[in-house]
Amino acid sequence: MLEKLRKTINRHYRNLSGWKTNRKIIVIESDDWGSIRMPSKEVYELFLSKGFPIDTRVFEQNDTLASKSDLELLFSSLLSIKNSKGQSPIITANVVMANPDFEKIEESKFEKYYYESFLDTLNTYYPEQKVFDKWKQGIKQKVFYPQFHAREHYNIAKWMQLLRSGSKDDLEAFSSNMVGIPSKTNPELGNKLQIALGVDGGNTLDNQKAILEEGLSLFESVFGFQSKSFIAPVYTWHSDLNPI
Numbered sequence: 001m002l003e004k005l006r007k008t009i010n011r012h013y014r015n016l017s018g019w020k021t022n023r024k025i026i027v028i029e030s031d032d033w034g035s036i037r038m039p040s041k042e043v044y045e046l047f048l049s050k051g052f053p054i055d056t057r058v059f060e061q062n063d064t065l066a067s068k069s070d071l072e073l074l075f076s077s078l079l080s081i082k083n084s085k086g087q088s089p090i091i092t093a094n095v096v097m098a099n100p101d102f103e104k105i106e107e108s109k110f111e112k113y114y115y116e117s118f119l120d121t122l123n124t125y126y127p128e129q130k131v132f133d134k135w136k137q138g139i140k141q142k143v144f145y146p147q148f149h150a151r152e153h154y155n156i157a158k159w160m161q162l163l164r165s166g167s168k169d170d171l172e173a174f175s176s177n178m179v180g181i182p183s184k185t186n187p188e189l190g191n192k193l194q195i196a197l198g199v200d201g202g203n204t205l206d207n208q209k210a211i212l213e214e215g216l217s218l219f220e221s222v223f224g225f226q227s228k229s230f231i232a233p234v235y236t237w238h239s240d241l242n243p244i
Contacts, residue, residue: 028091031231033146034118035096035153036177037063039125043176050172053187060182060191065122068129071138078143090142094149094231097218102177110163113156119222139223148227151215154179154193158201162193197237205240212244
């Protein structure tokens with residue numbers, strides 16, 4: 001009880017120096033845009049049949065790259081709502097800029113890590129849909145505003161370490177173009193690889209700094225503006241990264 005109270009006080013204390021307003025504002029932030037998780041319903045059913053507890057994990061159940069029709073439904077819903085000034089709600093879309101290039105990683109026998117832009121991943125998932133054009137439409141309509149979430153949404157060093165060591169579960173997930181999967185024995189732990197800026201598995205701060213700098217540069221080159229905000233995957237990062 002005392003520990004819970006201490007955390008609550010600390011949280012409010014940290015916020016005292018933040019921006020203040022008397023206006024009533026609802027902020028809608030949505031993470032993981034551009035990031036892969038569950039490739040398809042077919043892959044979901046395959047791993048469920050193999051006994052993986054993915055039906056107990058909300059991310060594995062629902063998270064996949066948004067299609068053109070997903071975005072059309074989202075944007076039409078937002079555009080149907082107006083405030084007194086005629087403005088619609090805006091989704092702050094926290095974007096992951098890259099995903100693994102599974103083919104190149106496998107060709108290297110898991111010795112080297114390669115990534116691809118999320119734009120390439122979108123084209124692989126939905127080759128005929130021009131999904132990124134929908135992103136740009138949402139930005140133009142002022143209902144969709146991208147911000148930086150990560151270059152990748154996983155601990156690269158730890159993942160590569162597991163693949164090289166022959167981790168059966170991780171290799172099985174890899175074969176279906178997934179990064180990690182909740183274990184059969186400890187499903188409550190979820191996907192242990194999603195903490196991109198965790199410091200385990202040889203994921204050094206120097207590596208993280210370089211990844212963040214490159215990710216921010218990729219963000220600006222894709223969207224044409226710098227990100228004004230940042231939230232790390234799983235809300236975890238070292239304070240030494242704040243200057244970046």
